Amino acid sequence: MLLKSRKPSENGGIGSRIFDFCNVLFMLCLAFITLYPMYNIFIVSISSAEHIYAGTVNFLPKGINFDAYRMVFKNDSIWRSFGNSILYTTVGTAINVVCSAMCAYPLSRKDFYGRGFFTLFVAVTMFISGGMIPSYLVVNQLRLINTMWAIVLPGAISTYNMIIMRTFFQNLPVSLQESAYLDGANDITILFKVVLPLSMPIIATMTLFYAVGHWNSYFNAMIYLNSKSKFPLQVLLREIVVAGNMADESADLTSNINIIAINFKYAVIVITVVPILIVYPFLQKHFTKGVMIGAIKG
Amino acid sequence: MPSQRSASPTVQSRQNQPKSLPKPLREIIRCKYLYLIFLIPFIYYIVFQYWPMYGILISFQDYNVVKGISGSPWVGFKHFEKFLFDRYFWTLVRNTLLINVYNLLWGFPAPILLAILLNELRSERFKKVIQNISYLPHFISTVVVCGMLVNFLSSDGMVNQIIKLFGGESIQFLMYPQYFRTIYVASGVWQSVGWNSIIYLAALTGIDAEMFEAALIDGANRWHRIRYITLPSIAPTISIMLILNLGRLMNLGHEKILLLYNGSTYETADVISTYVYRRGLLGNDFSYATAVNLFQAVIGVILVSVSNQISKKVGETSLW
Numbered sequence: 001m002l003l004k005s006r007k008p009s010e011n012g013g014i015g016s017r018i019f020d021f022c023n024v025l026f027m028l029c030l031a032f033i034t035l036y037p038m039y040n041i042f043i044v045s046i047s048s049a050e051h052i053y054a055g056t057v058n059f060l061p062k063g064i065n066f067d068a069y070r071m072v073f074k075n076d077s078i079w080r081s082f083g084n085s086i087l088y089t090t091v092g093t094a095i096n097v098v099c100s101a102m103c104a105y106p107l108s109r110k111d112f113y114g115r116g117f118f119t120l121f122v123a124v125t126m127f128i129s130g131g132m133i134p135s136y137l138v139v140n141q142l143r144l145i146n147t148m149w150a151i152v153l154p155g156a157i158s159t160y161n162m163i164i165m166r167t168f169f170q171n172l173p174v175s176l177q178e179s180a181y182l183d184g185a186n187d188i189t190i191l192f193k194v195v196l197p198l199s200m201p202i203i204a205t206m207t208l209f210y211a212v213g214h215w216n217s218y219f220n221a222m223i224y225l226n227s228k229s230k231f232p233l234q235v236l237l238r239e240i241v242v243a244g245n246m247a248d249e250s251a252d253l254t255s256n257i258n259i260i261a262i263n264f265k266y267a268v269i270v271i272t273v274v275p276i277l278i279v280y281p282f283l284q285k286h287f288t289k290g291v292m293i294g295a296i297k298g
Numbered sequence: 299m300p301s302q303r304s305a306s307p308t309v310q311s312r313q314n315q316p317k318s319l320p321k322p323l324r325e326i327i328r329c330k331y332l333y334l335i336f337l338i339p340f341i342y343y344i345v346f347q348y349w350p351m352y353g354i355l356i357s358f359q360d361y362n363v364v365k366g367i368s369g370s371p372w373v374g375f376k377h378f379e380k381f382l383f384d385r386y387f388w389t390l391v392r393n394t395l396l397i398n399v400y401n402l403l404w405g406f407p408a409p410i411l412l413a414i415l416l417n418e419l420r421s422e423r424f425k426k427v428i429q430n431i432s433y434l435p436h437f438i439s440t441v442v443v444c445g446m447l448v449n450f451l452s453s454d455g456m457v458n459q460i461i462k463l464f465g466g467e468s469i470q471f472l473m474y475p476q477y478f479r480t481i482y483v484a485s486g487v488w489q490s491v492g493w494n495s496i497i498y499l500a501a502l503t504g505i506d507a508e509m510f511e512a513a514l515i516d517g518a519n520r521w522h523r524i525r526y527i528t529l530p531s532i533a534p535t536i537s538i539m540l541i542l543n544l545g546r547l548m549n550l551g552h553e554k555i556l557l558l559y560n561g562s563t564y565e566t567a568d569v570i571s572t573y574v575y576r577r578g579l580l581g582n583d584f585s586y587a588t589a590v591n592l593f594q595a596v597i598g599v600i601l602v603s604v605s606n607q608i609s610k611k612v613g614e615t616s617l618w
Contacts, residue, residue: 027428055459103339106332113325130350131591133578154346187331216439234441241445
């Protein structure tokens with residue numbers, strides 16, 4: 001804060017002022033480059049076909065209509081995928097957070113017999129892993145292919161996140177745990193009744209990290225799921241937007257002169273991104289906090 | 299970081315244990331609830347981390363799903379030899395390295411520069427707003443980013459409309475191998491520059507304000523301040539991040555490439571991990587794909603330890 005009040009005092013130099021001007025200009029360009037692609041997606045999705053063809057939809061939507069969204073909301077497979085994504089994200093995140101806490105807590109305890117060995121046991125997996133094919137074969141042997149469990153179990157613990165959590169637990173005041181112990185509580189009670197309630201900031205951060213990860217991931221779902229009714233939104237999005245595979249929708253598209261394939265594609269993108277954009281402003285503080293905790297550790 | 303905790307919650311129970319048992323057993327009984335908590339994570343690591351590691355053995359076999367690892371015939375280094383003497387080997391290694399090197403060259407300095415420039419902004423509010431905007435792409439999924447790229451770069455997409463506006467010819471960028479790396483790296487910087495700057499901004503907030511004041515009194519200008527105070531104070535963070543990134547030179551993610559590449563761009567776009575995916579999961583050539591993956595992993599581990607050694611020699615920072 002002292003620094004802030006000091007800054008104006010060296011305002012004098014003309015070079016310094018030019019620098020400030022260019023810096024602000026640069027930042028505005030950066031903000032534009034970051035936001036414009038998303039904005040463009042939105043305005044194109046609600047513009048009419050003739051204006052899109054003419055290439056005049058640049059900064060404002062033209063010939064506004066919501067036919068593409070009507071089509072998206074009418075589409076059963078998109079609804080189903082949306083539901084699947086919510087299901088996988090909820091179940092997956094719950095498993096992630098509980099398992100990570102259960103792994104992090106014993107490792108955070110100095111008196112955990114074999115702590116060194118078990119820390120090594122989990123840390124090794126950050127540098128060595130079986131890789132794509134052996135992991136696939138394990139999931140296959142466990143008969144999890146084409147079930148939700150193939151999505152939520154193989155990544156149940158992110159070792160990196162778990163270590164951030166462990167660091168947080170280690171820095172909690174030990175006196176509360178000790179007094180709970182003297183009151184006859186065992187370690188399980190202490191974890192759930194004392195440690196976790198004190199760890200809400202880190203739990204919130206981890207929940208967000210894991211949830212965004214689940215919502216945005218496509219690869220595991222793509223390789224482990226084979227029936228379309230189980231696809232999460234991202235896999236469906238890949239088919240529609242990236243691969244341009246719209247056999248199911250083509251009948252609707254030809255019957256409506258107002259919209260073309262791109263309206264529909266962009267509308268699907270918008271409804272995928274919107275859930276994140278809604279929560280982002282409220283939660284971004286927690287996101288950055290997680291990175292900070294991780295950084296301090298490193 | 300070791301904690302400062304001295305007494306443990308379990309000191310109390312230690313006295314209650316019978317003295318006759320051997321020490322390890324006594325200790326395990328003392329920690330029985332902790333072991334109970336640790337059981338599920340332990341099972342997870344065994345099943346989903348260590349079991350696949352055991353599965354790497356199939357790269358030395360002609361693996362057959364029905365016979366399993368115990369029943370499949372051993373073939374030694376057959377698959378490794380086949381890969382190393384394949385003409386495609388060099389294409390894959392070159393692509394993997396080049397995309398990574400370009401990624402490092404552009405993607406590594408960009409967040410450092412952004413952090414320094416953000417730190418120079420006078421208005422705290424403006425800085426906050428820009429920061430929050432710059433983090434946003436990190437939360438957009440790979441599929442959406444690639445979907446935007448595919449559509450913006452298509453023959454009648456946004457980019458080509460701009461080119462046509464200036465009288466140029468429309469180009470189908472994703473169909474030509476010479477554009478692939480640029481597209482991949484540029485979009486990667488777009489996705490990550492803001493998010494990756496957080497770690498440097500965190501280091502910058504730790505700088506003592508008195509240093510700047512002293513520098514001001516000594517007549518240091520903007521550039522001097524950046525050069526002699528800001529940069530040195532984030533240097534340790536920079537070198538740690540550099541080691542981490544150098545160690546990852548061979549481990550290129552396949553998720554984004556799988557969405558962007560196609561048969562006509564394999565020449566520059568196909569990397570080891572996408573090749574593993576195609577040969578292994580699409581072609582069911584499990585043993586060969588695992589061997590290729592193992593080759594990549596071994597090089598990766600070597601790179602991490604070498605870059606760690608170098609940084610130990612050069613500076614005082616190291617990962618372990």
